[in-house]
Amino acid sequence: MTKIAQKRRTGRITRHRRVRKKIHGTAARPRLAVFRSNKHLSLQLIDDIAGRTLASASTTEPTLRGEGGATVAAASRLGTAIADRAKAAGITQVVFDRGGFLYHGRIAAAAAAAREAGLEF
Numbered sequence: 001m002t003k004i005a006q007k008r009r010t011g012r013i014t015r016h017r018r019v020r021k022k023i024h025g026t027a028a029r030p031r032l033a034v035f036r037s038n039k040h041l042s043l044q045l046i047d048d049i050a051g052r053t054l055a056s057a058s059t060t061e062p063t064l065r066g067e068g069g070a071t072v073a074a075a076s077r078l079g080t081a082i083a084d085r086a087k088a089a090g091i092t093q094v095v096f097d098r099g100g101f102l103y104h105g106r107i108a109a110a111a112a113a114a115r116e117a118g119l120e121f
Contacts, residue, residue: 016100040069075106079113
């Protein structure tokens with residue numbers, strides 16, 4: 001890993017720790033955690049008290065893999081999928097955790113699609 005990549009990664013982890021000081025997920029209102037890589041995006045609903053993942057969706061799944069995982073369109077599909085899985089698990093309210101990433105582009109598209117599909121946050 002180059003020095004620039006390492007600096008970018010440590011900055012994201014620092015921002016994520018700062019955000020996580022204030023955000024905690026429960027069984028009634030889990031944390032919607034986002035991870036973005038260069039090629040893919042993944043979302044998880046996490047109950048921090050029990051330490052378990054309640055539902056997840058990723059662009060690496062065969063059903064969600066489309067023309068590419070690193071697009072805003074793929075992020076929108078992913079947001080709709082996680083909202084459907086949350087409803088199936090009986091979850092309507094979540095706390096959004098952007099994971100230290102800036103809230104624009106794929107992150108914002110996934111959040112907007114999840115809101116439109118019925119999740120409240």
